[in-house]
Amino acid sequence: MEQIEPLSQKVSDRCFAELESYKSGKIPREESVGTVRRLTAFLIRALESGHSEHASEQGSTLHDEIITFDEGIAARRVKMAIQFEDLIRGLQFMRVEVWACLSKLSEHLHAQGVFMLEKRINEIFDAYFLGLSSSYRNSQSAMLAEQQKALDKWEEVVKSASEIRLKIPCLNEFAAIVRLQAEAIARRVNFTEEEVYDIITAVGEVCDNSIEHSQSEQGIDVEYTMNDREFQVEVRDYGKGFDPAGKGDLPPDMFSEDGRGIFLMRNLMDKVEIDSKIGQGTRIRMVKARKR
Numbered sequence: 001m002e003q004i005e006p007l008s009q010k011v012s013d014r015c016f017a018e019l020e021s022y023k024s025g026k027i028p029r030e031e032s033v034g035t036v037r038r039l040t041a042f043l044i045r046a047l048e049s050g051h052s053e054h055a056s057e058q059g060s061t062l063h064d065e066i067i068t069f070d071e072g073i074a075a076r077r078v079k080m081a082i083q084f085e086d087l088i089r090g091l092q093f094m095r096v097e098v099w100a101c102l103s104k105l106s107e108h109l110h111a112q113g114v115f116m117l118e119k120r121i122n123e124i125f126d127a128y129f130l131g132l133s134s135s136y137r138n139s140q141s142a143m144l145a146e147q148q149k150a151l152d153k154w155e156e157v158v159k160s161a162s163e164i165r166l167k168i169p170c171l172n173e174f175a176a177i178v179r180l181q182a183e184a185i186a187r188r189v190n191f192t193e194e195e196v197y198d199i200i201t202a203v204g205e206v207c208d209n210s211i212e213h214s215q216s217e218q219g220i221d222v223e224y225t226m227n228d229r230e231f232q233v234e235v236r237d238y239g240k241g242f243d244p245a246g247k248g249d250l251p252p253d254m255f256s257e258d259g260r261g262i263f264l265m266r267n268l269m270d271k272v273e274i275d276s277k278i279g280q281g282t283r284i285r286m287v288k289a290r291k292r
Contacts, residue, residue, distance in 0.1 A: 214239030
């Protein structure tokens with residue numbers, strides 16, 4: 001048992017030296033050492049007693065300890081302080097170090113004894129991996145169920161609404177939410193697949209540009225208006241603004257990621273209005289008529 005502390009330190013040192021999500025600092029080093037210490041102590045007790053029926057629970061606890069949940073605008077989001085792959089690799093490091101330590105203490109064992117010891121260690125670590133994987137699977141299933149529930153609610157809103165307003169922060173991940181909403185609305189109005197793609201692309205470009213160039217604490221306002229004839233979306237940010245004169249009139253450099261947003265908007269949508277004031281922000285209104 002006196003080997004637990006140095007072994008725990010050694011495994012943790014290796015994790016922090018080799019695994020990216022440990023290097024991020026989201027898990028304190030002492031917390032990592034404590035986790036390895038607990039798992040190693042359980043391993044040794046299981047080896048001494050011959051009972052390891054609760055090993056999978058230890059693996060589940062390991063996963064649950066690094067999971068947190070954020071309430072998103074549509075559904076709960078899961079955050080893992082340590083990536084799942086790094087958890088697996090950390091357990092592999094632990095197995096290697098445990099066996100290296102125990103093999104030195106079991107030099108007096110005959111071949112059959114060494115074989116049985118390794119077999120028991122493998123059984124316990126298999127149970128660790130099983131518990132870890134099971135808990136991970138359950139958390140992902142729960143998230144998928146939450147997201148499906150949120151999508152179902154959103155579809156009900158879209159079916160009955162003629163106008164929808166949304167405010168998002170200036171963070172890249174929220175552009176995907178706006179794209180999904182634009183797609184759901186476009187499909188409700190019975191646009192063709194090509195037209196739906198045009199709308200998603202144009203709306204995505206507006207949001208990407210607003211997020212990149214605004215960075216205002218006031219966020220971004222998005223307003224959808226729809227009927228059986230057309231789709232309208234207005235995106236307003238509160239950033240530095242710009243002079244829209246001549247923007248998007250000519251094709252951008254095909255090798256450049258910059259300068260293509262307004263060009264795409266003008267060519268994918270039937271109508272584009274840009275109202276931008278320096279120091280006050282930008283309002284872009286786009287219309288796509290449904291072809292009959």
